[in-house]
Amino acid sequence: MVKFREEIADLKPYDPGMSMEDVRREYNVQKVAGMALNENPLGCSPRAKEAMVNALDSIGDYPDGNAMKLRGVLSSKLGIGAENILPTNGLDEMIGLVAKAFVDKGDEVIVADITFPSYMSAAVAMGGKPVVVPLKDFTMDLNKVLESISEKTKVIWICNPNNPTGTIVTENELIDFLEKVPSHILVISDEAYREYVTREDYPHDTVKLLSKYENLLVMRTFSKAYGLAGIRVGYTMGDKSLLDKLNRVRETFNVNALAQAAAIAAFEDEDFLKKSYDLNLEGKNYLYGEFDKLGFYYAPSETNHIFVNVGKNGREIFEKLQEKGVIIRPMGGSFIRVSIGSMEENRLFIEKLKEVL
Numbered sequence: 001m002v003k004f005r006e007e008i009a010d011l012k013p014y015d016p017g018m019s020m021e022d023v024r025r026e027y028n029v030q031k032v033a034g035m036a037l038n039e040n041p042l043g044c045s046p047r048a049k050e051a052m053v054n055a056l057d058s059i060g061d062y063p064d065g066n067a068m069k070l071r072g073v074l075s076s077k078l079g080i081g082a083e084n085i086l087p088t089n090g091l092d093e094m095i096g097l098v099a100k101a102f103v104d105k106g107d108e109v110i111v112a113d114i115t116f117p118s119y120m121s122a123a124v125a126m127g128g129k130p131v132v133v134p135l136k137d138f139t140m141d142l143n144k145v146l147e148s149i150s151e152k153t154k155v156i157w158i159c160n161p162n163n164p165t166g167t168i169v170t171e172n173e174l175i176d177f178l179e180k181v182p183s184h185i186l187v188i189s190d191e192a193y194r195e196y197v198t199r200e201d202y203p204h205d206t207v208k209l210l211s212k213y214e215n216l217l218v219m220r221t222f223s224k225a226y227g228l229a230g231i232r233v234g235y236t237m238g239d240k241s242l243l244d245k246l247n248r249v250r251e252t253f254n255v256n257a258l259a260q261a262a263a264i265a266a267f268e269d270e271d272f273l274k275k276s277y278d279l280n281l282e283g284k285n286y287l288y289g290e291f292d293k294l295g296f297y298y299a300p301s302e303t304n305h306i307f308v309n310v311g312k313n314g315r316e317i318f319e320k321l322q323e324k325g326v327i328i329r330p331m332g333g334s335f336i337r338v339s340i341g342s343m344e345e346n347r348l349f350i351e352k353l354k355e356v357l
């Protein structure tokens, strides 16, 4: 038998659940609402679609391995050097690169107990040791994180806003935290859902923190509010010397040509972004209202998903909803996470939820 690395012995492959097509076929339902993966119900900007069609003309060529044009567009709009930006094949790729470039066997990586699971699995795959800090009021507890720092700490992951709870760390909390973290520890702020944030005390402009805190990386994606999850593109910003290390371990042509073209067009379409934000807010308020009527607790969400306590076994609710064509995510115990969809999907979810309850 071929031997594999012992670090991956206990890792489980990520389970994205059944696809909408599978659910349609398996349960013979007409309407299926995919509300499990925090995608954009509007799809993507028409300008991004057009850019992808145009990019097909040169699909026989390799893409620009350094994504110069995309980095240029991001750079001029965000007010940061192109050399401080590294695009990747979604943030999923970057999470793996961080572990590959920075995590040695035995290094400690601090993560919240309820957060995006890849931070932990990527660290474990490299022999890192996760140090898990419980959330406080469904929010990352930065004081507890500071107390958890040891000589072995190498990386700290802050998912802001947090998936799956939707809660935020405020700008003041983040700055106060960065002041206290020793500068040899890498701090990563994953801002996958930043475009949906409504609160003013959120750190909306972390770019300005990067020159002061050279151990900070900021990650953003085109998969959520920009609606480009299927084409896979995100980017990370930070100090040149950190990005240089990540650059050494990435694939040569990590961001495909369609993704580069789509990201440039999507980034420039602010109207689409506004539409996505408005629709999400409308859906969130509708779902909050319905949850209130049902007497359900939910964590205040600054994202496109809601972490809600349905008062019954979440996995059973998930299975019954799926049979009726609504796909959500069970979160352990009586919590589920539901992605905010189109208003039609939101209404269908509530209708089916009431039936299964």
Ligand SMILES: Cc1ncc(COP(=O)(O)O)c(C=O)c1O
Binding pocket: 037, 038, 089, 090, 091, 092, 093, 116, 159, 162, 163, 190, 192, 221, 222, 223, 229, 232, 233, 234
């Ligand atoms: C918090 C968070 N980070 C990263 C990702 C991965 O994003 P991408 O589609 O850019 O790989 C996700 C996807 O759901 C996410 O929720």
